[in-house]
């Protein structure tokens with residue numbers, strides 16, 4: 589089978605887009621994994637199928653698949669790229685300035701800016717409200733789990749690992765996130781860093797610790813894992829994504845981390861979140877909606893044989 593594709597990214601979190609408006613393309617898990625393979629395929633963190641939406645208010649439906657072929661409910665960087673795909677190809681009029689995208693996590697209103705060629709540059713997505721109920725986070729909580737009195741959400745709960753216990757706050761943005769804030773990296777064991785003489789977020793061995801918590805027993809549906817540090821002006825964050833591994837950025841992860849930082853009293857409700865691939869601006873509005881602003885970029889397009 590020959591497939592036309594477009595490769596887009598949001599801060600280096602990259603996706604293979606496939607036009608499936610005709611609804612006649614079903615990819616197997618193996619085919620998705622091959623498309624995403626950086627040596628044997630195109631290379632990406634996930635595949636996004638652009639499909640028609642059943643909701644009259646939505647321009648199209650974003651079907652998101654992780655690099656390992658598993659389905660995810662939502663993708664923040666992906667939905668900004670989805671907006672760029674639709675605007676740059678004329679499925680949404682550049683002059684409209686906004687539209688609603690349909691996703692497995694529900695409709696997401698998006699406003700956007702375009703350049704002088706009517707190509708989308710930045711998008712602000714209303715990511716909806718964070719979900720904090722325990723049923724949307726680990727169902728099998730450790731005995732020492734701390735939960736918020738009012739909402740019952742899981743905050744700063746110690747979850748064991750071979751390297752000691754790490755405290756996680758769990759926030760769902762449609763998809764699950766477990767966020768660990770580290771104030772002082774020097775307190776962590778040397779073996780958790782690729783360079784023990786320079787212990788910081790950048791040198792944390794996320795491939796080891798992230799993979800461990802992604803599949804921890806308390807997360808039966810697996811989870812995205814964020815390690816973050818709250819600085820004076822911004823939140824720094826690295827992410828190990830469910831079904832994919834470390835990525836350069838994660839939109840839903842940045843939203844969840846911003847919410848977790850505010851809920852645990854570490855930061856205000858509006859912050860720049862600095863990721864390896866760049867910065868997202870996140871605001872948790874008074875009406876409980878999380879707004880995410882950031883760029884979307886097209887890298888190249890082509891045809892692939894599957």
Ligand SMILES: N[C@@H](CCC[C@H](N)C(=O)O)C(=O)O
Nearest residue numbers: 660663664665763838839840
């Ligand atoms: N990169 C994404 C999230 C993609 C889905 C995630 N790996 C999951 O399985 O939930 C983002 O930008 O939000």
